[in-house]
Amino acid sequence: MRKRVSAIRSFIIFCGPTSLFFLTVILIPFLFGIYLTFTNWNGISATGFGFSGLDNYRVVIADKVFWKSFWLTLRFVFFTVLFTNTVAFFLAYALTSGVRGQNTLRAGFFTPNLVGGIILGLIWNFLFGNVFTFIGKSLGLDLLSISMLSKPETAFWALVIVSVWQYSGYMMVIYIAGFTNMPNDVMEAASIDGATKGKRLTKIIIPLMVPSFIICVFLTLQRSFMVYDVNLALTNGGPFKTTQLISMHVYEKAFLAQDFAVGQAEAVFLFLIVALVTITQLYFSKKLEAEA
């Protein structure tokens, strides 16, 4: 009995605050959010709202704008994850090969990660809108003289470029950690056996780097699915709402159109997709890791 009392006491002291924060900020809002999707709450009536079954999900499924934004997000995630990891991997590869000023270079490539997405978006907004067009006009290049942000397709690529630029420094650091933890003797043995540089990269380095790939792909997947700041500051969904990624769509649905329950249903849908994608990714990469 005394033991039980002292156990409860230590739980309250050590885990009490964190449990409270976690419950009230994440768990309860999450469950309450799922409940909200089955009601017709519109955000205005604070007291009464009725149960409406699956109506909100039916609205979401029928909403063409939502699906457009959803596919756009998938496309954005695909290219961002692919390019970020490629760039970051090769930067890390080059920056662990003993070049001079290695640490300064690493620190330099990391810099965009110190600055928030809003600020980065504003900076690039000015680059695309003013600087690149100026270069285009003075060199007589038609391609550059029109702002990339003014056309749907190029505005999409502008978003990808900025996101890759933003994330690659961070992922580079994680890949560098992977490279420096790589056993040296394996590499030495390989070069003694006469393995070429290309062979060493594909047959030894990449398989040994699988754990780093898992972390980085997981992080880039998660981050690019939820991008909001850069989207807001760079394109603000424009031109004509063609670059509205899913986070921004949810925000507008809920807080600007005041369609809270439908917005929440879309957010829950986003959660299901993110959970599905990341769990699948982790499952297959663990399998890959076991084989490698």
Place this chain on the structure above:
Amino acid sequence: MKQKERIFLTLKTLLLSVLLLAYLVPFILVVINSLKPTREFLENPLALPQAINFSNFTIAFDKMNFISGLSNTVVITTVSVLLIALFSSMAAYLMVRTTWKITRILFFCMVSAMIIPFQALMIPLVRIYGSLGILNNQSTLIYMYLGFGAPMAVFIYHGFIKSVPLEIEEAAMIDGCSQVRTFFQIVFPLVKPISFTVLILNVLWIWNDFLLPSLVLIKPAQRTLPLSTFYFFGTYTVDYGLLMAGLLMTILPVIIIYLFLQKHIIQGVMQGSIK
């Protein structure tokens, strides 16, 4: 052979330096144009300023209420990260040192919750905290950060505390040291390196966060730097010199800290990813 290798290495260094310069061009252009009047900027955004002129900074400083934004950001970030590190390390300690069902369930829930996107929580959060009437308050924002920051911090501490040997604690306990004292005098100092990682990762996140404060802080006087910069941009859309000065002032505090702590910050990010 040796010489060939050296030339190759120099070439590589050169190439990487050029690449880095290209990476940093956006920031360099912000610096250059913040020193120019807007007229000069419109003539040629790539040219160096004709005369060094800091008037953009003094005007932007007043117009965007820089001091208020900076102090709000500093207070919110500092209080949040310190409390996250304290409470999360305590929770993770008990989770590692006991096999109780409740601590195991809590740990499992927190780790699983890391995949919940913020968008799935923001609407109910605004609804719940709005109906309690405690939105528009910096303490509420800090409270929310404690919740959002906890899962990852607990996860990182959990991984690290597992490797702390039990013997020292046992010795302390036998000597009559209470559990709380054992934690603060023995365990907490031992996990200092990972505390640094937790602090860095959370500072980078909270300092730059936009969406959550934009939902919680509505009054202009409470705005954090990312918010005040964003609204400043909305108001002065054509005065580029001013805008660039505003951007630079927002970035500068972080860059200055980074110059001193870059090695630790990079190390911190590495540690955070391995755990």
